[in-house]
Each structure stands twice: as C-alpha cells, then as structure tokens.
Amino acid sequence: MNFLSSSKIKLNDKNAIEDKKDITSKNNDETTNDIPYEKKNESKNIDNVNTNTNNINNNNNNKNENNHNIENKNEDKKNIWIDVVYDPFNGIQTTSDCIDLVDVDGINQHHLVIADFGDYKNNKYIKSGSLISMNEDSNLINKKYNKNTENESSVFKKQNEKKLLMKNRVSSLILNKNDVAMNDNKTGIPVLKIFKDDNVETKLDLPDIPRAICSFYTDSQQETHPTIAVAIGTTIYMYRDRFPYIKMTLPPIEANPLEEEAWKNVIMQVNNANKTFDRNSDIKVSNISDSDISLNETSDKHKHSASNEKLNNNINNNNIENNEQNDELHSKLVTIVNELVETLSSLRNNGVIQLTQISIEFLALDDIETKIAFIVGNLDFTLSIEPTITTMTTIKKDSEEVESISYLVVGVNEKLVYIVNPNGCQVIEKFQLSSSIQLLSVYGLYESKYHIIAGCFDGSIYYLSGNSCYKIVQLEFLPIGIVTFEKSIIIGCMNNTLYSYSITGKKQYSINLPSPIVNIQELNGSLRKVKCYAVSLQNNEVRVFSDKNLILTIPTPDIITGMIFGKFEREQNSLIMITKNGGLIIKFLKRNATSTFEDINLRPPIEQKEPINVPKKTRLYIDQIVREKENAIEMHTIFQRDLFRMKLIAARAYAKTFKNTLNPISGTSTAKIKMTLEILGINVNFKIRLDITNIGNNIAKNLFVLFDYNNEIFTIEKPIINIPIILPGINYTIDCLIKQNTQAYDKELNNQIKILLCEKGYITPIVTSVADVGMCQDLLEIYE
Amino acid sequence: MGRFSDFLIALGFMKKKVNILCVGLDNSGKTTIINTLNPNKVDNSMIVPTIGFSIETFSKSKLNLTVIDMSGQGRYRDLWEHYYADVDAVIYVVDSSDKIRTCVAKDELEQMLNHKDLKKRKIPILFFANKNDIEDGMSVADCSNALGLNNVKTKNWYICSCNGLTGDGILTGFNWLIEQL
Numbered sequence: 001m002n003f004l005s006s007s008k009i010k011l012n013d014k015n016a017i018e019d020k021k022d023i024t025s026k027n028n029d030e031t032t033n034d035i036p037y038e039k040k041n042e043s044k045n046i047d048n049v050n051t052n053t054n055n056i057n058n059n060n061n062n063k064n065e066n067n068h069n070i071e072n073k074n075e076d077k078k079n080i081w082i083d084v085v086y087d088p089f090n091g092i093q094t095t096s097d098c099i100d101l102v103d104v105d106g107i108n109q110h111h112l113v114i115a116d117f118g119d120y121k122n123n124k125y126i127k128s129g130s131l132i133s134m135n136e137d138s139n140l141i142n143k144k145y146n147k148n149t150e151n152e153s154s155v156f157k158k159q160n161e162k163k164l165l166m167k168n169r170v171s172s173l174i175l176n177k178n179d180v181a182m183n184d185n186k187t188g189i190p191v192l193k194i195f196k197d198d199n200v201e202t203k204l205d206l207p208d209i210p211r212a213i214c215s216f217y218t219d220s221q222q223e224t225h226p227t228i229a230v231a232i233g234t235t236i237y238m239y240r241d242r243f244p245y246i247k248m249t250l251p252p253i254e255a256n257p258l259e260e261e262a263w264k265n266v267i268m269q270v271n272n273a274n275k276t277f278d279r280n281s282d283i284k285v286s287n288i289s290d291s292d293i294s295l296n297e298t299s300d301k302h303k304h305s306a307s308n309e310k311l312n313n314n315i316n317n318n319n320i321e322n323n324e325q326n327d328e329l330h331s332k333l334v335t336i337v338n339e340l341v342e343t344l345s346s347l348r349n350n351g352v353i354q355l356t357q358i359s360i361e362f363l364a365l366d367d368i369e370t371k372i373a374f375i376v377g378n379l380d381f382t383l384s385i386e387p388t389i390t391t392m393t394t395i396k397k398d399s400e401e402v403e404s405i406s407y408l409v410v411g412v413n414e415k416l417v418y419i420v421n422p423n424g425c426q427v428i429e430k431f432q433l434s435s436s437i438q439l440l441s442v443y444g445l446y447e448s449k450y451h452i453i454a455g456c457f458d459g460s461i462y463y464l465s466g467n468s469c470y471k472i473v474q475l476e477f478l479p480i481g482i483v484t485f486e487k488s489i490i491i492g493c494m495n496n497t498l499y500s501y502s503i504t505g506k507k508q509y510s511i512n513l514p515s516p517i518v519n520i521q522e523l524n525g526s527l528r529k530v531k532c533y534a535v536s537l538q539n540n541e542v543r544v545f546s547d548k549n550l551i552l553t554i555p556t557p558d559i560i561t562g563m564i565f566g567k568f569e570r571e572q573n574s575l576i577m578i579t580k581n582g583g584l585i586i587k588f589l590k591r592n593a594t595s596t597f598e599d600i601n602l603r604p605p606i607e608q609k610e611p612i613n614v615p616k617k618t619r620l621y622i623d624q625i626v627r628e629k630e631n632a633i634e635m636h637t638i639f640q641r642d643l644f645r646m647k648l649i650a651a652r653a654y655a656k657t658f659k660n661t662l663n664p665i666s667g668t669s670t671a672k673i674k675m676t677l678e679i680l681g682i683n684v685n686f687k688i689r690l691d692i693t694n695i696g697n698n699i700a701k702n703l704f705v706l707f708d709y710n711n712e713i714f715t716i717e718k719p720i721i722n723i724p725i726i727l728p729g730i731n732y733t734i735d736c737l738i739k740q741n742t743q744a745y746d747k748e749l750n751n752q753i754k755i756l757l758c759e760k761g762y763i764t765p766i767v768t769s770v771a772d773v774g775m776c777q778d779l780l781e782i783y784e
Numbered sequence: 785m786g787r788f789s790d791f792l793i794a795l796g797f798m799k800k801k802v803n804i805l806c807v808g809l810d811n812s813g814k815t816t817i818i819n820t821l822n823p824n825k826v827d828n829s830m831i832v833p834t835i836g837f838s839i840e841t842f843s844k845s846k847l848n849l850t851v852i853d854m855s856g857q858g859r860y861r862d863l864w865e866h867y868y869a870d871v872d873a874v875i876y877v878v879d880s881s882d883k884i885r886t887c888v889a890k891d892e893l894e895q896m897l898n899h900k901d902l903k904k905r906k907i908p909i910l911f912f913a914n915k916n917d918i919e920d921g922m923s924v925a926d927c928s929n930a931l932g933l934n935n936v937k938t939k940n941w942y943i944c945s946c947n948g949l950t951g952d953g954i955l956t957g958f959n960w961l962i963e964q965l
C-alpha cells in the first residue's frame with residue numbers, strides 16, 4: 001500500500017522530469033541542493049509517469065474531438081480543464097453520496113472529505129446487515145476508549161435510559177473526544193478521510209459502511225467551523241474539528257400491532273412459565289441478560305465479549321443437567337417459541353407488514369435453543385423499528401449563504417423522509433411515502449420556498465414540500481439519480497435514459513445515452529445558475545449537461561463512481577472524481593472556461609446558427625409563381641380531378657384483390673380465415689410456413705391447401721395438403737419443404753408459387769397468397 | 785517623456801518612471817511582498833485579500849516605481865491583461881507551499897506570456913517562490929519546473945525564493961529586476 005501511494009502522479013511532473021536537467025545557470029546556487037531529492041523521485045516515478053501521461057494525452061485528444069462541434073469557433077479554448085492529479089491506485093471506494101468539500105478548519109480552504117467504504121467486498125471485519133452486531137461493535141469501540149475514564153458505566157446507563165425515555169424523539173448522545181472509533185490493526189475498514197490537497201491528513205475510523213455524508217453549519221453564530229454528518233446504518237455520527245461530537249438516531253417507529261401482540265403474548269407466557277418454575281428461572285435470566293443481545297444491562301460485565309452462542313449453549317447444557325422440572329419448562333418454552341415463529345413468519349410472508357429488526361433477527365437465529373435463549377434473555381424490550389438511513393442531504397434554513405444554517409433531510413428504509421434540525425436533534429418535519437426511500441434531491445430554502453424530490457425503490461417519484469406531499473410519477477425503470485432545479489427534475493434511469501419532468505409531473509423530454517448510467521451529480525458552485533449536471537456512464541465518460549444540452553464530454557480512464565464539483569482548497573471550480581478501481585482524479589476548470597460554460601447555455605443550440613442551404617430564385621421558379629397566381633382556380637380543379645381518378649384506381653385495385661381473394665383474410669361468408677405466409681431460408685432447399693387462423697365464429701371444414709407452381713423449377717413434396725377442420729381462434733402452422741431446381745432456372749419464367757386455400761365444392765379459393773422466390777435464386781447466382 | 789527629460793535622466797537629475805505589474809494566484813503573498821518593498825509602509829500584519837487591484841508608488845535607487853498589485857482571485861484575474869500593454873516589468877509571485885495549484889499558476893503564466901500585448905515585448909519577469917519558511921514547500925527548482933520556466937525563451941527571467949513576511953530574498957530578486965530596467 002505504501003509503495004502504491006508513493007507512486008502518485010502529478011501530471012505536471014512530466015514536464016518536471018524532462019526539464020530537470022537544464023535549469024538555467026542563473027539560479028544554479030539554489031538548485032544544486034535540490035537535485036538529489038529530485039532524482040530519487042524520478043527513478044521511482046518514471047515508469048508510471050510515462051504510461052499514465054500517455055493515457056491522459058489520448059484522452060485529451062478524444063475530448064477535443066467530441067467537443068469539436070461546440071468549440072470549433074474558439075479554437076484557443078480547446079481544453080477547458082487543467083489536469084491536476086490522476087492517482088490510479090489511491091484505493092478509495094466510494095460513491096458521490098459520500099464525498100463532500102468542506103472548509104473543515106474554517107480558514108476558507110475546502111478540503112476533500114470522503115467516507116471510504118474500505119475494502120468492503122472481502123473484509124472480514126465488516127459485518128454489515130446486522131444492526132445488533134453493529135451496535136455491539138460500536139459499543140465495544142466506545143468501551144475501549146472509555147476504559148480509562150471513570151464514568152464508563154454511567155455513560156452507557158445514560159444511553160440506555162435515554163433510549164427508553166425518548167421514545168418519540170431523536171435520541172442523541174454527546175461523544176467526547178476520546179470516543180474516536182479506532183479499530184487498531186484492522187485494515188480495509190470504512191474510514192472518514194479528510195484530505196489536504198491530495199493527501200489524506202486525518203483518518204477517522206467508522207463502525208460500518210457509510211451511506212451518505214454531508215456538511216453543514218449549525219445554529220451558533222460565532223462558530224464558523226462546519227459539522228460533517230456521516231449516516232451509518234441507523235445512526236448519524238457528527239464530526240466537528242476532526243473529532244466525533246454527536247451521535248444521533250432517529251425516533252423509533254412503532255411496530256405493527258399484530259407483531260406487537262405476538263411478542264406480548266409470548267412474553268406473558270414465558271413469564272407465567274417462569275413463575276411456575278420459579279427457582280430455576282432466576283439463574284437463567286441473569287445469565288443470559290449478560291449476552292450482547294439483551295438491551296438491559298445488569299451487573300456482570302466481564303462476559304460481554306463472549307459470543308452469544310457459547311453462552312446459550314452453556315445454558316442449554318445447564319438446562320439439561322438440571323432436574324426434570326427444567327425439562328418440563330423447556331418443552332413448554334419450545335411450544336411457545338414454535339408458535340411465535342409461526343405467527344411471525346406468516347406475518348412476514350404476507351408481505352404487507354414490515355417486521356422489526358428484532359423479529360427478523362429472531363427468525364434468522366439458527367436453532368430452537370438459541371431462539372429460546374433469545375426470548376428468555378429479552379423479556380423486557382421495547383418492540384420498535386429503528387429507521388435505517390438510506391440517504392441523507394441538507395437543506396438551507398433561510399439563506400443561500402455558504403455558512404448559513406442547514407437542516408438535515410434524511411430518507412429511511414421505513415418509507416419516511418425526515419427533516420431534522422441537527423442543532424438540538426429534533427425532527428421538524430416528517431413525510432410518509434409508499435415505499436422505501438432511495439434518493440433525495442432538495443431545492444430552495446426551508447423557511448421560504450423549498451421542495452424535496454424523493455425517489456423510491458419501487459420507481460415512484462414524490463414531491464414533498466411544506467404542505468404538500470404527492471406522487472409526481474411512477475417510473476417504469478428504477479431511478480439511479482435525481483437532480484432538482486426550481487421547476488424541473490432530471491431523473492436518470494436504469495434504461496440508459498435521462499428523463500426530465502416538471503415538478504407537477506409533466507414529462508418534458510428524455511435523452512437516450514449510449515451506455516448505462518452510473519451516477520448523476522449536480523454541478524453547483526459558481527455554475528449553479530446554469531442548471532448543470534454531470535452524468536457518469538459505464539463506457540468511461542462523464543457527460544455534462546445543462547438542461548437538455550450536452551455541454552461537454554469528459555473521457556475518463558475508468559468508470560466514475562463518485563464525483564463532486566465545487567470549491568476545492570482555494571480553487572473555485574474543481575471536479576473531483578473517484579473511479580471504480582479506487583483512482584482519484586482532480587481537474588480544475590480553467591478560468592476563462594466558466595464564461596464558455598455560461599455562454600453555451602444562454603445562446604441557442606449551434607444547429608440553429610447554421611444557415612439552411614436555400615437555392616437562389618431561378619427564372620423558372622418566378623415564372624411558375626406567376627402562373628400559379630393567375631390560374632389558381634383552374635389548377636385546383638385539375639388537381640381535384642386527378643385526385644378523384646387516383647382514388648378510383650385504388651378502389652378498383654382493391655375490388656380486384658377481393659375478387660381474386662388475394663388478400664390474406666377471406667371475405668366469403670362461409671368461413672373467415674386468415675392466412676399469412678413466410679419463406680424461411682435462402683438456399684436451394686427452403687420452407688414455406690403457413691399460418692392459418694379461423695377468425696370467424698364457425699368451424700371451417702373440408703379445406704385444403706393447394707400449391708400452384710412451375711414443376712420444372714420447384715419440387716414440392718405434397719402439392720395438396722388436406723385440412724379437415726379449423727377451429728375458431730386457433731393458430732395452425734403448416735410447413736412445406738420446397739426444393740428448387742437450379743438448372744431449370746430462368747429469369748424470364750414465372751418464379752412464383754401460388755398458395756391457394758380452398759374449400760371442397762367451391763370454385764373460388766378462400767385465400768390466395770403468392771410467394772415470390774425468385775430473389776433467392778438471384779442471390780445464389782451472385783455467389784456461384 | 786520628451787528629449788529633455790531623457791537628458792535629465794541621463795544626468796541623474798530626474799528619476800526614470802517604471803511601471804511594474806505584480807501578479808500571481810490569490811494568497812500567494814503579492815501584497816505582502818510589495819509592502820515589504822515599499823519604504824512608506826511597515827505594518828505587514830494587517831493584510832487583507834486585495835479586491836480588484838491597488839497601486840503603490842515609491843522610488844527605489846534611480847527609479848520611480850509604480851507597482852500595480854493585482855488581485856489573484858479567480859474572478860479578478862481577467863483584469864490582469866488590461867495592464868499588459870504599458871508595463872515595463874512583471875513580478876510573478878508563486879506560493880511554494882501551495883503545490884496543488886502550481887498547475888493553475890502555470891496555466892495563468894502561459895496565458896500571460898501568450899497574450900498579444902506581451903508576446904512581442906522583451907520585458908523582464910521576476911518570479912518569487914514565496915513562503916520559503918513553510919516546511920515541505922517546494923524548492924526553487926521545483927517551482928521552476930512546475931511552472932515550466934525552461935520553456936520561457938523569449939523573456940528575461942529570474943526566479944528566487946523569498947519570504948514575504950521577513951523580507952528574506954526579496955531584495956536579491958528586486959535588484960536583478962532593477963538591473964534589467
């Protein structure tokens with residue numbers, strides 16, 4: 001890892017290395033000291049530099065080509081980006097949601113902040129999916145760091161008390177500076193990285209894979225340092241001044257009454273059972289309550305770290321060792337638990353109710369013994385759903401200023417969107433939607449006018465505002481990203497298409513893209529007023545759109561999974577991109593490119609400027625105009641007459657096909673039959689496939705298919721096929737093999753095969769089709 | 785200036801008037817350096833980011849200097865080019881601790897050198913690699929490479945490291961510039 005990061009490449013270094021040797025003699029004195037250092041670097045980097053700069057040069061060429069039509073007029077502005085950093089081995093795994101540019105120290109230097117997922121694909125330390133294990137983990141971590149402080153237990157007690165008290169409020173826990181979650185010796189775990197330039201300056205370990213980060217300023221006026229919020233599982237961790245400072249969870253959601261009933265019943269029964277077998281129950285409860293599953297903390301803390309199963313097994317062993325009474329109790333418990341499992345799984349399988357995490361984990365426990373232990377150990381828990389955060393963003397309270405107060409907008413898996421005031425941790429607004437929230441995009445100020453667009457897992461898009469909450473549209477394809485402007489929304493979907501809707505739900509336009517969309521990111525910063533957004537695609541490019549105009553295409557060396565545009569360090573318009581394989585790309589927009597950007601949007605599309613090639617007015621044309629002016633009436637009557645004639649000819653031709661029954665649907669009253677034919681194969685041997693359907697209501701009987709052909713050219717196995725009966729509505733398929741006699745082929749001869757569908761006893765056929773197979777022969781000749 | 789004043793200058797009775805343009809990215813220390821040069825000002829602790837530009841005039845050795853201190857902030861960099869036509873020398877300040885933005889400094893330098901008002905004129909350019917007191921900053925050689933100074937063949941230039949706050953190195957550079965004029 002160290003080696004890789006040392007091979008970081010600054011694009012400018014290429015020049016640096018080339019030019020190194022001939023530094024002008026004028027400043028020789030100063031340079032001599034520095035050359036050895038340079039050399040060291042050079043030998044290490046030179047390979048990488050060469051290969052990679054080549055890559056980038058190629059890319060630039062592509063870019064120029066792509067932009068050619070846009071920028072052919074101002075040639076000097078060909079490359080609007082300055083390539084600053086391309087480090088292909090940075091090893092960051094993240095998405096746009098987990099990147100931000102934050103003025104961490106309040107000195108007007110916006111550092112890059114990334115919540116890195118770590119090596120999440122194959123990391124044994126990450127146990128995602130289980131909330132219980134996550135809390136346990138963070139508890140353990142907290143514990144480690146509180147070890148030396150005296151108030152260790154009191155903090156935990158407080159936490160639990162709070163949990164119970166604040167049933168309907170956001171619960172928050174103020175962390176102290178020692179609570180840094182440090183997983184010593186663990187590598188590849190999720191980390192919050194705060195950069196300085198392109199180097200990581202601060203690393204803060206995270207307990208699990210982060211979902212989103214955002215930065216904002218809280219109420220206190222004299223405070224100019226922003227807070228960074230990291231959403232992980234059910235918790236929002238807030239950092240300030242590079243230290244964790246508050247941990248917050250959303251209010252628990254009441255469980256479904258049916259589920260609650262089931263648990264209540266069971267707990268009552270278990271309590272009853274315990275009462276009858278009073279003596280033994282004491283031991284059991286106190287033992288198990290030490291396990292990590294239990295929410296009530298009791299005396300014995302040493303066993304905390306031991307795994308549940310061991311404990312449970314012990315208990316079960318004890319159980320067996322004990323007397324018959326225990327056996328009786330055990331069998332009773334088994335029946336109770338089995339009942340519970342049945343009710344819960346039937347609730348789950350109905351699919352209407354979302355079970356609480358406790359129930360889900362209970363059902364997932366391995367065997368009946370563990371389940372019993374779980375219940376006995378958890379006799380007094382509150383059954384509620386802790387909302388799992390799926391997405392998070394911010395909304396400014398009352399001012400567009402960078403340092404103005406913001407609220408958090410949080411979307412959860414439990415179909416709710418919250419607006420939370422992080423200062424005081426209060427939910428100030430709550431919206432109930434019909435499906436789990438996947439995406440959020442915010443426009444406006446909370447105090448004046450705002451709207452939130454929420455994209456759900458079922459493809460529905462909602463409009464949320466102060467006093468309204470309605471579904472804008474139900475998409476057919478799942479959304480990948482949403483960007484909101486004042487009056488319109490851009491949604492990127494799984495079908496490689498960008499859709500634009502008005503906020504009232506009217507579709508405005510769609511843009512097809514050549515490749516699947518990976519990510520969509522709004523380009524704010526100084527470009528905010530031009531409605532820009534960037535779309536990264538699977539074919540290694542990032543396209544920048546402004547409304548529906550493609551402004552530019554940025555070719556990238558890899559698929560871009562995360563990107564952000566804004567103020568980076570002291571540079572206003574920087575684009576930072578993270579590639580799928582963990583590369584870091586930094587580009588600065590050139591100063592004079594900003595105006596190009598705005599121009600493009602304001603002026604009409606380029607095509608509009610191109611003059612249409614209008615031919616000159618010729619003598620002939622003018623004469624014609626004069627004639628038309630003078631003889632208008634006459635011309636009109638002639639035209640009308642010709643039109644009628646044409647109609648007549650058409651009608652006659654139509655009548656003729658009827659007469660010859662050449663149209664595919666028969667017109668006779670006895671049987672309504674449709675026959676279509678298809679020729680398969682272009683070889684000497686081919687096949688005619690007939691599809692015959694009786695579209696009338698009566699059964700058609702005594703039909704036969706007759707082939708009328710030149711038997712010198714074709715050989716057909718069965719020139720007459722009998723069809724005794726055709727039932728209405730059923731599709732009959734008949735294949736006939738036909739052989740062509742190449743020697744006898746003659747262009748002049750009739751190469752058609754007529755297929756007649758006839759009814760016995762009638763002269764005219766019901767349907768006639770013609771198969772023209774001359775074409776195949778022509779083809780054959782070409783290749784001979 | 786007429787022939788008479790040329791005569792006076794030659795005799796040393798009148799000082800020659802010289803316009804110097806001071807440019808560089810924001811926060812590179814332009815204002816600080818000019819303040820250190822300026823004998824009329826001493827207080828270096830109260831420097832705020834320059835808005836637009838500011839003009840200082842003072843005399844040094846036999847020259848009457850008019851130094852135009854431009855703002856380096858992105859949106860004010862458009863102003864630089866308006867002064868190119870009538871300057872006699874350029875001071876280009878680089879913050880040697882701001883590695884990530886050297887490429888921006890390079891880009892701005894190229895734009896300046898290729899500007900129509902400067903391209904044909906042979907004026908001296910003095911580069912200051914400022915803030916040499918900051919640890920792990922770039923050396924003069926690094927700065928020179930990063931800016932691609934070796935490709936600058938059409939102008940006389942000189943680069944020296946300096947410290948705007950203490951004044952270290954500024955005079956060395958400035959004396960070179962005066963020699964050129």
Ligand SMILES: Nc1nc2c(ncn2[C@@H]2O[C@H](COP(=O)(O)OP(=O)(O)O)[C@@H](O)[C@H]2O)c(=O)[nH]1
Pocket residue numbers: 808809810811812813814815816817831832833834856914915916917918946947948949950
């Ligand atoms: N450490 C250090 N700081 C400096 C130096 N020169 C200038 N500064 C600081 O850099 C900041 C920006 O200086 P300023 O002259 O306003 O830069 P300008 O925007 O280019 O005019 C100020 O806070 C100065 O104190 C230096 O040599 N060393």
Ligand SMILES: [Mg+2]
Pocket residue numbers: 814815816832833834853854855856
């Ligand atoms: Mg200044």
